[in-house]
Amino acid sequence: MDILNKIVSSEWFERSWTFQEGWLSKQTLFMFDDYLIDGRYIAGLWALNQSSYTDVGKYNSRNEFNKGTKKIATPVGWTYYRDGYTENDKVEMTLNQALKAIKNRKRFFPIDGIYSILGLLPYGEHVRIDYDSTPQMALEDVMRTALTIGVKKGNKFLENMTKGITMEDIPEEDKEEMEKFLEGISETVSSRTETREYFIEPLSWHGVSNTTPELCWMPYIDKTGSTSVEGGIDIRRTKRNTGDTDIDFTENGIMISSLLTANYIIQEIKSDLHKLEGGFEIDSGLYQKEVVVKLSDRKEGEIISLNLLGAQNTLNSAEIGNYLVVFDKEEFSSPKPFALLVKKVNEEVHVYHRLGLVELSKELKTGSVHGKTKILIGNLPINQLQTHIEIPPK
Numbered sequence: 001m002d003i004l005n006k007i008v009s010s011e012w013f014e015r016s017w018t019f020q021e022g023w024l025s026k027q028t029l030f031m032f033d034d035y036l037i038d039g040r041y042i043a044g045l046w047a048l049n050q051s052s053y054t055d056v057g058k059y060n061s062r063n064e065f066n067k068g069t070k071k072i073a074t075p076v077g078w079t080y081y082r083d084g085y086t087e088n089d090k091v092e093m094t095l096n097q098a099l100k101a102i103k104n105r106k107r108f109f110p111i112d113g114i115y116s117i118l119g120l121l122p123y124g125e126h127v128r129i130d131y132d133s134t135p136q137m138a139l140e141d142v143m144r145t146a147l148t149i150g151v152k153k154g155n156k157f158l159e160n161m162t163k164g165i166t167m168e169d170i171p172e173e174d175k176e177e178m179e180k181f182l183e184g185i186s187e188t189v190s191s192r193t194e195t196r197e198y199f200i201e202p203l204s205w206h207g208v209s210n211t212t213p214e215l216c217w218m219p220y221i222d223k224t225g226s227t228s229v230e231g232g233i234d235i236r237r238t239k240r241n242t243g244d245t246d247i248d249f250t251e252n253g254i255m256i257s258s259l260l261t262a263n264y265i266i267q268e269i270k271s272d273l274h275k276l277e278g279g280f281e282i283d284s285g286l287y288q289k290e291v292v293v294k295l296s297d298r299k300e301g302e303i304i305s306l307n308l309l310g311a312q313n314t315l316n317s318a319e320i321g322n323y324l325v326v327f328d329k330e331e332f333s334s335p336k337p338f339a340l341l342v343k344k345v346n347e348e349v350h351v352y353h354r355l356g357l358v359e360l361s362k363e364l365k366t367g368s369v370h371g372k373t374k375i376l377i378g379n380l381p382i383n384q385l386q387t388h389i390e391i392p393p394k
Contacts, residue, residue: 004045007076016107016116023091024119028077039077046074093120096205096232103226113225114138122151135225143201144249150198200235202254206282206311206357213379216354217254230311231282235334253378260331262366264324268292273315282311289315293324307361314341314356328366337363350375
């Protein structure tokens, strides 16, 4: 344990980049002044002694550790595994998990508060690296990549089309033509039926918003490159790559199709804010407040009482007249029901300022009656607001 304590209290371990290096390293060596230590042993010490509520693997006993029967990755490397690791063994994190973990670490360039964790993100390889950029611009680019590029999923339609076709069954004189034919099918069908998984990072974090109204969907970033992210929820969306744009990045914020959401207005506060036991997933603790809500686009509708859970600063903003933007669970997957707590910027148009992410104690129905319109999480300048609410002459 003395060796492990020496490592985690070192300047090396305090750097942003070493967080990623530790998690991705299947074979680590630690060099001291007069000796080397196999990193698998250090990782094993970590796995034996970590707190039980952490989300990485854990050995239950030293005997189990000695047998090497579990694949476990830790911030100081991977443990010994008797059958060896393969290329398919990977560590991946959501953006909010990684940003939360490194925000107290040190870095020379502030932008490395974003770039130093790209190797842990499933879509990180697609992010454009630009050291002439700012941390805010880099984070926006990461979120845009997660939401618009994502990662490719298996194409079952293409697999079924070509199933059973092998080149051994094709006469030699026809093989070249068949190869061109199959390649053409693959390119055409993939572009039209490809399924991708998207990571809804702009919606999925707990913490204080950026102070620029148009960027309220992003966390605050300080001068060292650390963000205000305190935790989050893993929110994803799997759909065909049809080229449609029902979630758009604009200079004024994020534009979201109302077909994906429902807006509930808070009508009553039923309990004071109180802190829950545990709550380690959020740095400042998990808080709860009971509210009464109703669908905002219906004069008559069901009155629903439910608990909101989230960060303290967010739930302090859960006041009468503010809204919950709820997302269609058929389109978005998450381990728990969630919503964005927002404040309406203007009563005449669907423009909202993000107050925070909340978890819901029960599912809320979605399905807007506004038709195919869009809501904006951000802000519109006064002249654009007037344009949006102006009634055209008959």
